[in-house]
Amino acid sequence: MEKRTMAQTKASLTGVGFKHVIPVLSELINAAEEQKLSYREFLNLLIENELTARNEKHRRRNLSGAHFPPNPRTLDEFDTRELESGITSTQLYQLKDLNWIDAHVNILFLGPPGVGKSMLAIGLGLEAVNAGYSVCFERMASLVDIIDTARVSRASNFRLKRIRKADLIIIDEIGFTPIKKDQANSFFNLVSEMYEKTSIIFTTNKEIGQWAEVMGDPILTTALLDRILHHSKCFSLRGESYRIKHPQEELQKL
Missing domain, CATH: 3.40.50.300 (P-loop containing nucleotide triphosphate hydrolases)
Incomplete structure (x- = not known):
């Protein structure tokens, strides 16, 4: 498999709608390596952070609109x-x-x-x-x-x-x-x-x-x-x- 650059990985994540996790991607990768997370555990970590960021953006938008x-x-x-x-x-x-x-x-x-x-x-x-x-x-x-x-x-x-x-x-x-x-x-x-x-x-x-x-x-x-x-x-x-x-x-x- 061709090695991907970080920029390519971020572009792919953005393409599938995971844009909110991009700013903390490096930190998540480092944490996964330090904690020796499995692929499944890292995927769950990625999803949880994306959903948390989305929910917070939605909350701030609703708070402003109230x-x-x-x-x-x-x-x-x-x-x-x-x-x-x-x-x-x-x-x-x-x-x-x-x-x-x-x-x-x-x-x-x-x-x-x-x-x-x-x-x-x-x-x-x-x-x-x-x-x-x-x-x-x-x-x-x-x-x-x-x-x-x-x-x-x-x-x-x-x-x-x-x-x-x-x-x-x-x-x-x-x-x-x-x-x-x-x-x-x-x-x-x-x-x-x-x-x-x-x-x-x-x-x-x-x-x-x-x-x-x-x-x-x-x-x-x-x-x-x-x-x-x-x-x-x-x-x-x-x-x-x-x-x-x-x-x-x-x-x-x-």
Whole structure:
């Protein structure tokens, strides 16, 4: 058999789709020689490194595409003892298994400002990204603007397409700003399109019975909630605002 150069070997690996392992190929060969690995063991080592690199690239791409706010915090940083009620550590642990995403179950976090609704939603989003799911985060005000401008804005159209393809959508801060009737209709159409196909996490400072005030149409709101709540888990968080209880920590972020 004709002896191959390292450049030829790398070119062949790239040709069969093993391009991610190229930067560490020399190190892997040296490790295989030092450990006296069999051909099969070396092949497995090569495959494992290629898959690990691919998964990490996929994770970074999904993390960038999620559009999380700066410096998102993980679920491990959330302390359920800060709340008076609403979610237990056991329930939080169960949510981390992410089986509800495969079952297209929606999650609702309700409660006043400062109790950790957005942190929980984003933390679950990070868990999903790390597990290989595609995630999109949008505040409600931004989402309705994206829907409004998708026909005339290339950026909004691209974002809306990504949202429609996501495994998990996080819609933050429903109820902070009322929306127009045509925007409510467009939002309803999007949720209907996602129904039983995608999981959605909602955070809101409004009780379910108050959503009609936000949407401006009781009939449409009833139809919307019928789809959202059909397969859902609801957590009504109660407690004092974390920012008020820990003002020094908030000042340190400034």
